[in-house]
């Protein structure tokens with residue numbers, strides 16, 4: 320979808336490498352107090368520990384909000400306009416953006432989702448999310464392993 | 468600090484280039500033209516300036532000083548809050564003056580907002596860019612790969628939530644777009660002067676990023692603006708009536724560097740800045756005569772009006788209806804046309820317009836305007852507020 324694939328650095332790169340190694344969506348988790356957090360941060364905002372791991376999540380979540388773009392500066396995305404981008408609240412608590420194969424008109428706030436990841440490079444995974452029962456159009460379906 | 472700071476400084480000079488789509492002038496020339504105009508408007512000389520707050524990008528304070536002929540810069544600082552920067556800069560300018568670090572502070576903004584992406588064939592090229600500050604990393608790593616590159620797309624993540632939470636109707640923001648366009652018809656520098664906007668035009672326009680249609684989005688322009696801030700004591704000896712900086716504030720959402728993990732997606736920087744600013748200025752929302760609200764997008768105006776206390780959450784669509792924000796209404800809003808219809812100068816054009824309103828010299832003058840409120844909004848929801856008043 321995206322023509323643009325970033326080359327992350329620092330703890331964002333560590334997160335991508337963890338997802339790629341596990342072939343699952345992983346999220347940063349505090350060793351000190353067990354809280355999940357995203358995007359990756361140096362210190363836990365609750366207990367200030369700087370000890371954290373990246374652990375696989377269940378892959379369940381729901382739509383907290385979403386964007387519907389009718390124009391995109393990225394030619395890869397423009398070809399699919401209008402397209403939705405989901406703001407997903409994972410069951411573990413943290414939230415992140417996800418691409419979706421679901422048409423914008425079929426998305427509702429609160430809808431249950433299953434997330435999965437697709438490695439676009441050795442250093443970057445894209446997160447996908449769709450309603451668990453949704454049939455993916457073949458042309459847009461990433462080859463990726465899901466958590467759920 | 469409060470009693471020594473608020474109400475002790477004033478805006479004494481304003482400068483403003485034309486707002487155009489495709490300038491023949493280099494971005495540095497735009498910035499320097501507006502800066503020199505502001506200094507001259509104040510009845511000062513470059514040598515009188517000893518504090519500089521440059522734009523977020525494009526030119527440094529050192530360069531600006533050298534080109535203007537400012538011999539002794541005693542204080543400079545850069546403010547990186549995107550479109551909230553210029554209005555937030557006023558509090559920094561006032562602090563420098565009240566603290567004795569500088570006497571006369573120049574605040575500048577200017578950019579090639581239109582030409583950066585669409586240079587004219589004969590335009591003078593530039594490698595100068597804006598400083599994206601904290602936003603760059605988040606957009607690069609977490610938003611752009613998901614097809615969200617533009618501000619309209621980023622903000623639509625919380626605007627969707629706003630619309631869904633309060634059942635905001637699809638035409639809720641039309642009154643903001645049309646009021647700004649109507650006011651632009653009266654402003655001699657407005658890009659959209661001579662191009663009225665009807666309700667039918669608004670409704671027929673395509674979506675950019677839902678709920679934002681074409682006319683909910685501001686006009687990208689090449690332009691520059693500048694203001695000079697000094698002590699109220701010195702201001703009373705200068706050419707124009709002093710426009711007093713009564714109070715101001717900045718605020719940031721938590722976390723400020725990304726949208727998704729905020730406890731409340733609808734709590735922005737201005738929700739924190741607004742109560743601070745009103746308390747510092749010692750006025751309440753209903754004392755204000757003119758509203759110059761940062762209008763990168765119409766729906767962002769609605770959210771800010773609620774944060775400022777002009778309406779309950781979800782109530783801004785009713786507040787902007789029935790001519791309330793038009794010239795002649797109770798709360799005239801963006802009397803210069805705003806970013807939506809005058810041009811996008813990161814809200815320093817709002818400060819320029821508020822100053823003219825309080826001098827009584829605005830093109831679309833609000834009768835007996837004594838108090839004006841300006842907001843800034845930028846990056847991923849940072850906010851700033853300035854409350855200005857006529858000297859009494």
Ligand SMILES: [Zn+2]
Pocket residue numbers: 349350351352353354363364365366367368
């Ligand atoms: Zn912890």
